[in-house]
Amino acid sequence: MIPEDFTYFAPGSLPEVWDLLRQHPDDAKILAGGQSLIPLMKFRLATPAYLIDLRKVPGLDTLAERDGALVIGAMVREAATEHSQLIQRRYPGIHEASAVVADPLVRNFATIGGNIAHADPANDHPAMLLALRASVVAHGPNGQRTIPLDDFLVDTMETSLAPDEVLTEIHVPQPAPRSGSTYLKLERKVGDYAIAAVGVQITLDGDVCTQAGIGLTNVGPKAVRATQAEMFLTGKQPTEDVIREAARLAAAAAQPVSDLHGPEDYKRAMIRTLTARALREATQRARAGGVSA
Amino acid sequence: MTTQHVQMTINGQPYAADIEPRLLLVHFIREVANLTGTHIGCDTTSCGACTVLVNGVPAKSCTLFAVQMDGAAISTVEGLEQNGALHPVQEGFFEEHGLQCGFCTPGMMMTAVAFLAQNPNPTDDEIRRAISGNLCRCTGYVNIVKSIQYAAKKQREAQTAPAAPAEPAEAIR
Ligand SMILES: Cc1cc2nc3c(=O)[nH]c(=O)nc-3n(C[C@H](O)[C@H](O)[C@H](O)COP(=O)(O)OP(=O)(O)OC[C@H]3O[C@@H](n4cnc5c(N)ncnc54)[C@H](O)[C@@H]3O)c2cc1C
Ligand code: FES
Ligand code: FES
Numbered sequence: 001m002i003p004e005d006f007t008y009f010a011p012g013s014l015p016e017v018w019d020l021l022r023q024h025p026d027d028a029k030i031l032a033g034g035q036s037l038i039p040l041m042k043f044r045l046a047t048p049a050y051l052i053d054l055r056k057v058p059g060l061d062t063l064a065e066r067d068g069a070l071v072i073g074a075m076v077r078e079a080a081t082e083h084s085q086l087i088q089r090r091y092p093g094i095h096e097a098s099a100v101v102a103d104p105l106v107r108n109f110a111t112i113g114g115n116i117a118h119a120d121p122a123n124d125h126p127a128m129l130l131a132l133r134a135s136v137v138a139h140g141p142n143g144q145r146t147i148p149l150d151d152f153l154v155d156t157m158e159t160s161l162a163p164d165e166v167l168t169e170i171h172v173p174q175p176a177p178r179s180g181s182t183y184l185k186l187e188r189k190v191g192d193y194a195i196a197a198v199g200v201q202i203t204l205d206g207d208v209c210t211q212a213g214i215g216l217t218n219v220g221p222k223a224v225r226a227t228q229a230e231m232f233l234t235g236k237q238p239t240e241d242v243i244r245e246a247a248r249l250a251a252a253a254a255q256p257v258s259d260l261h262g263p264e265d266y267k268r269a270m271i272r273t274l275t276a277r278a279l280r281e282a283t284q285r286a287r288a289g290g291v292s293a
Numbered sequence: 294m295t296t297q298h299v300q301m302t303i304n305g306q307p308y309a310a311d312i313e314p315r316l317l318l319v320h321f322i323r324e325v326a327n328l329t330g331t332h333i334g335c336d337t338t339s340c341g342a343c344t345v346l347v348n349g350v351p352a353k354s355c356t357l358f359a360v361q362m363d364g365a366a367i368s369t370v371e372g373l374e375q376n377g378a379l380h381p382v383q384e385g386f387f388e389e390h391g392l393q394c395g396f397c398t399p400g401m402m403m404t405a406v407a408f409l410a411q412n413p414n415p416t417d418d419e420i421r422r423a424i425s426g427n428l429c430r431c432t433g434y435v436n437i438v439k440s441i442q443y444a445a446k447k448q449r450e451a452q453t454a455p456a457a458p459a460e461p462a463e464a465i466r
Pocket of ligand 1: 030031034036054074078100101103106110113122123125161165167168194337338339
């Protein structure tokens with residue numbers, strides 16, 4: 001399959017990227033790993049006239065903790081977060097989400113930044129990063145701003161990035177002591193998008209949950225935050241009864257649509273089951289001392 | 294229609310051409326460099342028949358533009374054999390009956406070469422995960438796993454022998 005003709009740029013700095021975006025406000029697209037955009041272009045579902053590749057822009061490959069947050073640069077590949085010791089140890093939910101995106105070959109090029117900027121509700125990172133209360137840095141010619149992920153994700157394939165802004169970094173607050181995170185995905189086989197998936201983070205003080213984050217994948221026009229379930233958990237001991245009720249509330253927040261993978265009520269039931277499992281796992285991780293420095 | 298100049302190496306040989314930016318890497322390899330060992334199967338990023346190494350990292354060449362590869366070092370199945378001797382991975386597929394129709398084999402082998410450079414002593418399960426982006430419609434995978442284990446063992450033995458070790462692929466960043 002041959003995409004529509006386009007002009008390709010690989011600028012060496014952000015200011016050059018902004019200039020190109022300003023010159024072509026309606027028909028330019030940023031290219032990161034290309035693993036979402038190139039398939040769309042091959043099907044001619046996307047027909048940008050200009051592609052602006054970020055591969056030569058310096059400073060977009062940070063993967064480190066800095067000033068109380070994990071910083072994931074826009075060009076960090078899924079394979080890097082999948083295999084990073086830091087991520088495996090301190091952000092197991094991100095590790096688990098990376099490991100179920102597409103397949104190992106796609107993950108060698110696909111980026112976390114592209115996974116969020118694409119804003120497909122079927123993408124795996126948005127739900128996990130909602131649970132972790134992440135934000136994104138949008139950098140444009142007039143400076144940079146930090147946008148909570150809740151506000152960044154607007155609708156299906158729509159974000160609050162301005163036409164001349166580039167997503168440069170993702171910031172994930174460092175987990176408090178006695179925190180645990182996990183990502184659970186139901187998929188038919190490797191390479192499939194989620195039928196349903198859930199990302200969770202639990203923080204405990206003693207045995208009381210002081211903060212809960214729950215994000216849901218592919219059961220709405222964008223990744224869904226299960227706000228009622230989060231509020232219900234906060235201030236309570238995560239006993240089996242509490243977990244079951246929180247899972248019920250998360251399923252009620254889901255807005256799935258029936259498709260070849262199953263009817264609405266099936267998907268809602270899967271969200272309930274996955275949420276309960278994820279909450280048990282995250283609680284256990286938090287109790288086990290959670291993340292170590 | 295505008296064209297753009299690219300240059301890259303494929304199996305160490307330099308290639309340069311003026312191409313349309315929309316030319317996919319797999320078409321550059323097959324139609325500009327005339328190396329038809331790299332296959333096109335699904336053309337939708339699913340099967341891995343088009344797998345090549347980009348600076349040592351395996352990727353699906355049907356889902357990359359050739360212009361993105363300006364300055365890159367590409368490795369394809371044609372580069373595995375050295376001085377008439379099969380690469381240990383090729384030898385493994387031969388010895389362990391790792392192919393039937395052979396359509397998936399070039400991609401499968403390129404994934405295996407890069408994987409063994411990272412993990413020289415894998416479990417069967419680790420091999421299955423590593424090749425989970427490469428589909429085979431013939432073998433049922435059992436003999437492919439055996440073939441890769443054969444190559445792993447052969448490469449480990451070569452490492453302990455005094456001969457020069459194989460060059461490791463560049464780490465995935
Ligand atoms: C076979 C297959 C299976 C897949 N399975 C999954 C899956 O299970 N789960 C999943 O989550 N995804 C899946 N994907 C989708 C894809 O792999 C991911 O979404 C990937 O992480 C996208 O990142 P990328 O770098 O390739 O983005 P690109 O394709 O380069 O870009 C995607 C979009 O984001 C924009 N963009 C990218 N970076 C920036 C930036 N820094 N600033 C502003 N805009 C930007 C681009 O303009 C484009 O619109 C699959 C893809 C394939 C081909
Ligand atoms: S042809 Fe590239 S993945 Fe199938
Ligand atoms: S040998 Fe036929 S597809 Fe693998």
